[in-house]
Amino acid sequence: MSVHYLFCAGRFIPTDHTIEVKNPHSGDLVSTTYLAGKQELEEAIDKAVKVREDLKNLPSHKRYRILKDIADKLEENKEQFALLIAKEAAKPFKYALSETNRAIQTFTVAAEEAKRLPKEYMSLDWTPAGENKEGIVKYFPVGPVAAISPFNFPLNLAVHKLAPAIASGCPVVLKPATRTPLATLELSKIIAQTDLPAGAVSVLPMNRETGNMLVTDERFKLLTFTGSPSVGWKMKQSAGKKKVLLELGGNAGVIVTESADINKAVDRCVVGGFAYAGQVCIHTQRIYVHEEVFEEFSKRFIEKVEALRLGPPEEQNTDITSMIDESNAKRVEEWVQESLDSGAKILAGGERHGAYYKPTVLTNTKSSMKVCSLEVFGPVVTLEKYSEFENAVKELNNSRYGLQAGVFTDSIYEMNYSLNQIDVGGVIINDVPTFRVDHMPYGGVKDSGMGREGIKYAIAEMMEPKILVKNTY
């Protein structure tokens, strides 16, 4: 029977509180692990504080080596990691493998960025007061980092916190999602074999009450949270003096214009809308298509959506599986029903079987419906027609959220207008809002979060500048 111990300040330990992690698709037990209590958390924090100075002084070639070693070991074992993710998260294998590859890339880039930490050198003699003086700005690790990662990318979204922490020299205590903690705990075994000092990384599944200490304990100098908006914004208020980085969700939209490559747009929207059953922060939730090409787009899109292969997550050719649990599927069902009650029409899907919700396309929706205005986090997409580009942008912006947006177009005007006017963290031209590569700045505006991840950007958040003002003669 498989067991995953906690990774607490360098030691692999059990506790009295076990968790059984089950495959959400099949219900099979994947592995047993544990909940950390206050004692384990206290130990992790204590060691984090103690190892702080050691990490600060690690030369960059050692940081590089540690991160590159992790990437290399992940590469060697990537099929196993993908399978573990597939099982614990009910994520189709091909997407689980892609996530693993991205985690490898995240560690690789972090290794490289560890050698390129921010640094500045400036003249200060802009006034007589600064004559014969210059400034050297060195960035130092901010200190212990509290990290909380979500269930949907059990590996890579945790890695987006661990890798920058190691690169920048910050100790980190990570709380993975209690439903999908296995990939991160498996990763801990790799981390434990590197030269990283014990205590630099702890991975502790916790219940919410214990986890709250991550938010409030003043020994942490930064809180980095990826998860739901309501939880995130509440954390900001109780975070005390620490810095806060929030990567929250949204209801991302895409515009398909008349100058778009329709085949490409259809293919990408199917992936953006239904990969991992839409349980993705930058899930393509709302599609606006220019009236001239609406029919063509709609027809092809529905065909492809209906052709998506349901299957067990472990299989190579599965496109879609159950959602993370039945309660979420029920929630989606209710939201869809609410939209239908208010006049929406179903173009595809609309059925639930246990935790499985069939890929669903709605039209005739209104922006006030939950399927439009809230984060659906499920396999539901709305498809609407527009005639003026500027109005489509207005619709896109008609949201509390602002994570990413996509625009399929060949028009420079529309590209510029989108960059200037769409209120999001990222505007993706000729691809879905679901597009992300791991080194790009990633994060939202409005209720979608604050701060940016993307290795270099996460590293910058985890460091504090200190200027050395020195004489030059």
Added chain:
Amino acid sequence: MSVHYLFCAGRFIPTDHTIEVKNPHSGDLVSTTYLAGKQELEEAIDKAVKVREDLKNLPSHKRYRILKDIADKLEENKEQFALLIAKEAAKPFKYALSETNRAIQTFTVAAEEAKRLPKEYMSLDWTPAGENKEGIVKYFPVGPVAAISPFNFPLNLAVHKLAPAIASGCPVVLKPATRTPLATLELSKIIAQTDLPAGAVSVLPMNRETGNMLVTDERFKLLTFTGSPSVGWKMKQSAGKKKVLLELGGNAGVIVTESADINKAVDRCVVGGFAYAGQVCIHTQRIYVHEEVFEEFSKRFIEKVEALRLGPPEEQNTDITSMIDESNAKRVEEWVQESLDSGAKILAGGERHGAYYKPTVLTNTKSSMKVCSLEVFGPVVTLEKYSEFENAVKELNNSRYGLQAGVFTDSIYEMNYSLNQIDVGGVIINDVPTFRVDHMPYGGVKDSGMGREGIKYAIAEMMEPKILVKNTY
């Protein structure tokens, strides 16, 4: 009789609540002004929100022109501004003039930086997923800024919020200190004559209750506060979703090593310790001198401290005047007494006359005394001997605060050690911690604040990145 109206969304208006601003040194009335109420504040916020898009779209040559025009007008009127500051803040004229010159420089640099807003361009094809794509990161103004500035640099510390806001394209509502609002209101007249759209800047003295809306109102996207640590950290907790920039105080220290130029060290420490009666965030509060040079330093230092000229702030050769009010002078008196009761010795000063507290040097202090551990914000300096450099650094770090530190030395080892080990935002080699030029990154760690000002840095805080991902072929 001089009157200063509020500057509310482009209009100069009175309210029902007048304030009489008096010269803290002489008690003479300087001018009458007004307290803004909720109605004025609401108008200012409303206009700020409305003017947001206009400001975002201002081309950089117009932002430059506006900021440069302000700098030029300030230059033309700098003697009057210096006199006004001297009177409202009881700041010796030479320091008031220096502050005015710095405000001119702050606007000048902001004009230049308006043309150099942050921008990034990056390849995204680091993996096959990003092939044929690249990223352009444009920074947009974050939105309306709530700004609160302190009494001690009535002009330049407000300008450190106004100038970056104008440069970055953010509307700003500023609450100046109610004791010293005149210089900023006078500045408003200059601002009103530029091409800056009405509503971009409001300057509203307020009582604390009204002012609290600046902290809590969600229409503001950023709160920038310069003031006392206790107030600042509380604000962070009630700031909601907005970003928070805190420039708080400290108990800055300096180390004078055996390789220092003692004459220079003495001269600079007298200025750092007693300029504006120590009412400076980076006031040189604690001096540690190597035992080999302690006697020499101490003797010359006391001589120079005792030679400081008390006088009315308006006079050119005044070195020191009354503090901002008698209650602060009394607080300083009590803290000194507490230190004497616990074994400290007075080397100079130690007397109070109304709001005037004589330049005071203490020795034999302990780090637990208030004069060491808290921000004295008055004309008091502690002077202690050390034998090991590393211990002197440990003493410096023995503080809740971490703003800046100074080290007089010719040793590369000591310079490097200081940069690596002193926990502050700035380490000044061969000058006092009180050193600041306006374009350098400025801000504290630990309880001294979060974020950095210094035009370019404040601008970065006031902007939000948005990545445009586009195809390259």
Added chain:
Amino acid sequence: MSVHYLFCAGRFIPTDHTIEVKNPHSGDLVSTTYLAGKQELEEAIDKAVKVREDLKNLPSHKRYRILKDIADKLEENKEQFALLIAKEAAKPFKYALSETNRAIQTFTVAAEEAKRLPKEYMSLDWTPAGENKEGIVKYFPVGPVAAISPFNFPLNLAVHKLAPAIASGCPVVLKPATRTPLATLELSKIIAQTDLPAGAVSVLPMNRETGNMLVTDERFKLLTFTGSPSVGWKMKQSAGKKKVLLELGGNAGVIVTESADINKAVDRCVVGGFAYAGQVCIHTQRIYVHEEVFEEFSKRFIEKVEALRLGPPEEQNTDITSMIDESNAKRVEEWVQESLDSGAKILAGGERHGAYYKPTVLTNTKSSMKVCSLEVFGPVVTLEKYSEFENAVKELNNSRYGLQAGVFTDSIYEMNYSLNQIDVGGVIINDVPTFRVDHMPYGGVKDSGMGREGIKYAIAEMMEPKILVKNTY
């Protein structure tokens, strides 16, 4: 009678060799000046070498002040400068004024960049060999600069050498065009009044033989030349050990696609093709219009070309005047005739009157004709039809030159294709190749030159990096 002395190492001096500078349009004498001989040049070089260390050590606030003072004085006298340029170069007043405004901007930006000279700070511990070491890269002035500027922008193209030299701290000896030396000599009077040390700038009209010492003398560390390709490339071969920066000409082209704003394209092409009678390095010489919009473009373009107002350069509403001399007008006449003999057709113009050549539009040209393949440097434009965008780009590239190109389009594809495939230093979307603002990187590939100007870029060429490798503990 007006006289302009040489500006030789801080002194204004005459020599035995006078030059009479005449208005090329009217033949009227504008002013008398002098040719420098070897003796004057030797004095200028000698002082340049001696002042080198002083300039290197000028703090940035002084460099800023000097450059800003020059900009301010130019601003005060800009009408006079424009008039002088109009007269000596036969440049229509509005263009002469625009050139003067640009020179003011060049000095202004140089003032700002003097505070932002290149600087780097890097970690070196990427391998164990670099452990505990870091690098600081400071840029130092390369040393005396030899500068040669052309007749067509007598002020601003000289300023593009003088201003970066002052900003970077390099002494400079400038040889202005002997036909148009007055604006630069007039500028010298302003320079002489600043705090710039004597010898930092010399302005010496010379004959070619004397001027050749600028190329060969090894005391100069950099040669910066703006002028004709044949002369420039020869200089490179005899320049010895010095660095060489060449800003040469070209036969710039523009593509007007079917998605262009035709009115805008026409207006800009008239300016790009005929401003200053085409005597501009980035003169719009070749226009390729998509067949769908060719008729419309052609009709409107010819109308506007024929409406250009001939007149004396001093007048405000003159659009076009004589060329710099009759021999150039005759050369243009011959080239046009050669094209006609080989099958080209005239759509407008085609007449010469003395030094005046009427604005001329040709079609049915072949790439082998001189009017296509060489730099026409006169008021002649070719106008051709294309059907495939990629072929239009191929035609553009069918040239020895590669300075800039323009593309009027709303297509992202065409924009990307242009950036990737047009072999030039600058691709201008929705404007003519003649577009230049003074701080952008400017320079050509292929036979159009090497290196880049544009203040920051020219400064970088004029500086040499020196790395300080130091220990960090």
Added chain:
Amino acid sequence: MSVHYLFCAGRFIPTDHTIEVKNPHSGDLVSTTYLAGKQELEEAIDKAVKVREDLKNLPSHKRYRILKDIADKLEENKEQFALLIAKEAAKPFKYALSETNRAIQTFTVAAEEAKRLPKEYMSLDWTPAGENKEGIVKYFPVGPVAAISPFNFPLNLAVHKLAPAIASGCPVVLKPATRTPLATLELSKIIAQTDLPAGAVSVLPMNRETGNMLVTDERFKLLTFTGSPSVGWKMKQSAGKKKVLLELGGNAGVIVTESADINKAVDRCVVGGFAYAGQVCIHTQRIYVHEEVFEEFSKRFIEKVEALRLGPPEEQNTDITSMIDESNAKRVEEWVQESLDSGAKILAGGERHGAYYKPTVLTNTKSSMKVCSLEVFGPVVTLEKYSEFENAVKELNNSRYGLQAGVFTDSIYEMNYSLNQIDVGGVIINDVPTFRVDHMPYGGVKDSGMGREGIKYAIAEMMEPKILVKNTY
């Protein structure tokens, strides 16, 4: 019998002209290889031109993969490479291994930099003329590169040309030193197995006459040469329109001050002075020691120099071997004799046995002696006393060369003075001038060269900026 074929445009081929490469220490044959003739060179150039577009379009993940694969294969075979270098160049094994490790690092860093090619994004609306426009500066490969590398670092100094060329997307034809071509040809076998298109790299030993085509052929857009000053500067004059990068030699010096760590200074100076028998561009040739520590330094230094172990290069504990050939050893012998004839004294060494020249220390030298003023490129070091730091710097600068300099000191003043006043490309504090890590900017001033290598810097030289000016609305 070992044979190394030429690597010509993707094929391994012999020619009619064989070269026997012998171990300079033992005279044993190491391997046989070939001289390329004009035909092979023509083929290489022709393919280089043809593959240019393919290389330009390689996405960065492929460039990364190619470079990383080379680094990994080198890592796997590093002992063999080190042995080959040891034999062909008579380089002690430990230094040959270190060179191989550095070559691995050079490829690794180039892989990373291939993803970080230079890029700029700038606002252009600094004047009304640029309103609604912005600039994107993309860097493109300059085109075919001609590269010439020297005998002394047969692998890594060639890699400093190959790796940046691959990273930047430039085809490259490399002429390795004909005496030591084997390591580079062995490397070619690794390169040939990667996905790099055939023709991207050619490695062709050539005689000087054929090699001269690398300098003159206009299809090459850049010449990068590492070798002797006299050859390099001549090349610059016949290089036509191409860019030229020269990495030449020098007579590097070091200053040991009274505040230095003497033990460390001695150890590093022994390595800097005698590693690879001083046949290193940044060989520590001149040592200046403060009079207070001269005796101590001198005594320990001589002891350590005399303890250097002579032996065959293949052995692990050999410190020193024969020079590259007897004629060079004789040259060194003559120069030492010349110095003795003029009053110099020998403190150690001074004997020659065939190609072996014993580690030699001279004192009482004068700056006019060849051992001081020229590049000795052999195991000879001069050791002199100084009393004023500024004079020691003056002595250091008393040279035609300016590559690097070392200063052992703990004084901030001396560090600053050195950076400001020593005329070199690199000032190394607390280490010898021989210090180099592969990613730092490296190159000389005065007669020591022009341009900089160091991967990122070499890449920048190999690329040409192209600005895209586009509208923003």
